[in-house]
Amino acid sequence: MISTKKLHIAPTMADFDDWQSELAAAVSDIHALFELLNLPTPHTPYAPKKFPLRVPHAFIAKMQQGDMNDPLLQQVLPDIREALPILGYDTDPLAENHHNPIKGLLHKYRSRVLLTVTGACAVHCRYCFRQHFDYAANQPSTHEIEHVVNYIHQHPEIDEVLLSGGDPLSLNNKRLALWLDKLSGIAHISTIRLHTRMPVVLPNRIDEPLLQLFANCQKRLVMVLHINHPNEIDDAFIAKCQKLKDAGVILLNQTVLLSGINDNADTLARLSHALFDAGILPYYLHILDKVQGAAHFDLSIEQAAAIYWQLLELLPGYLVPKLVQELPNRPFKTPIDIHRYVDWQKFDQKSNH
Numbered sequence: 582m583i584s585t586k587k588l589h590i591a592p593t594m595a596d597f598d599d600w601q602s603e604l605a606a607a608v609s610d611i612h613a614l615f616e617l618l619n620l621p622t623p624h625t626p627y628a629p630k631k632f633p634l635r636v637p638h639a640f641i642a643k644m645q646q647g648d649m650n651d652p653l654l655q656q657v658l659p660d661i662r663e664a665l666p667i668l669g670y671d672t673d674p675l676a677e678n679h680h681n682p683i684k685g686l687l688h689k690y691r692s693r694v695l696l697t698v699t700g701a702c703a704v705h706c707r708y709c710f711r712q713h714f715d716y717a718a719n720q721p722s723t724h725e726i727e728h729v730v731n732y733i734h735q736h737p738e739i740d741e742v743l744l745s746g747g748d749p750l751s752l753n754n755k756r757l758a759l760w761l762d763k764l765s766g767i768a769h770i771s772t773i774r775l776h777t778r779m780p781v782v783l784p785n786r787i788d789e790p791l792l793q794l795f796a797n798c799q800k801r802l803v804m805v806l807h808i809n810h811p812n813e814i815d816d817a818f819i820a821k822c823q824k825l826k827d828a829g830v831i832l833l834n835q836t837v838l839l840s841g842i843n844d845n846a847d848t849l850a851r852l853s854h855a856l857f858d859a860g861i862l863p864y865y866l867h868i869l870d871k872v873q874g875a876a877h878f879d880l881s882i883e884q885a886a887a888i889y890w891q892l893l894e895l896l897p898g899y900l901v902p903k904l905v906q907e908l909p910n911r912p913f914k915t916p917i918d919i920h921r922y923v924d925w926q927k928f929d930q931k932s933n934h
Contacts, residue, residue, distance in 0.1 A: 600785045604703055604751070607637045611659070618654065619647045627661040632712045632874070634659055635705040640782040643812055652810045652842045656706055663707065663874035672713035674870045676909030685721035686729050690912055692740050696721075696729060698760055699747040704782045708837060708878045710870035716747065723759075730763050733770065741772040750779035754790045765799040774803040780821050781806060781813050787821040796828040803831045806861060809843050811851040819859045826860050833864035836902060838885055839878045846891035853900040863902040868917065870907060882906075886922035 597603040608614050611626040611634055618641065628634065636657045645651045680689040687695040700716025702709075721729055733739055742764050749757065764773055779786045795802055804825060808814065822832060834856050836843065843849055853863045866889070869879045880888075889904045905914040 607635050609635050627659045637703050637783045662877040667876040670871045670873045670876050672873050674872045683732055685719050694739055695743040695745050697746050698744050698749050699752055701751040702748045703779050708875040710872045737769045743774045745776045748777050748779050749775050750777045750786050758794050761798050772801045776805045778807045784817045784821045792828045795830050806834045808834050809836050811855045814855045822859045832861040834861045835865040837867045840880050846888050849892050850895040866902040866904045868906040883922050886919045889919050
């Protein structure tokens with residue numbers, strides 16, 4: 582591990598032995614982060630203990646030096662507004678505790694289950710809807726994996742398993758291989774889906790042993806990435822995406838609509854084009870889950886719909902992600918009825934000109 586003291590450029594992979602040492606060196610001190618970005622350190626920075634700052638150097642390297650409003654920095658920088666109690670924002674915004682029949686398994690949608698295989702993430706996104714989740718009570722030990730597998734065996738309506746957490750790629754390859762092997766042995770499972778931010782924030786996690794593991798998997802593998810801004814996509818990330826595709830992994834992306842980060846159609850259009858150039862299909866554009874501590878990122882449905890109409894003007898249909906909201910106790914993601922929030926007269930005036 583290296584010291585970040587007096588460094589003004591984020592280290593590269595050459596400074597680390599492997600992705601795990603790179604992950605272990607993720608920045609957790611706000612003063613160190615500001616020094617790396619050539620920003621003046623605040624006198625009394627907000628430093629929460631329960632959900633602290635955590636961001637890998639590879640992601641810091643994508644941030645703009647000297648820019649306090651950098652859209653990547655703002656996604657990870659703790660903000661005092663997180664401590665404000667806001668009516669309507671909850672510690673369990675999706676009521677996941679009501680759909681948790683056994684340890685480590687959430688069964689909210691009929692044909693799919695989500696497994697919380699780890700509580701660890703490479704980065705702490707400040708709008709994370711699971712920032713208050715009780716991972717200690719929902720992370721299966723090795724012998725408890727069999728309980729999860731037995732539950733899936735007993736529910737033949739399940740044909741897809743989502744590996745989540747936390748971030749499933751924060752598991753080492755041996756542990757991840759154990760999960761893939763157990764799930765591959767279930768005949769009625771056709772698809773294993775991994776929800777991850779790791780290739781974006783720490784591209785070197787996509788190492789050759791992991792790629793070989795994916796290439797040998799007996800089930801269809803889908804990876805849903807989480808990218809909110811086009812600045813998150815760089816050459817290193819694109820190269821890793823190509824390797825994933827070569828290993829047979831289908832790549833999709835979901836974006837969270839965030840105030841001050843990507844709340845305009847031009848940014849989202851640039852993101853869709855950058856994703857497609859990297860071989861990733863835009864999949865979902867999410868309304869923010871109303872988690873306690875993230876209200877300052879939220880937009881109204883009316884604002885979201887207005888942005889989405891503009892996005893439809895800018896993009897071909899295959900590059901437009903679905904605008905959805907996940908609501909508690911519903912058996913599906915809820916599409917936003919954008920027709921409720923459209924000013925047709927404005928569009929008619931545009932077409933006449």
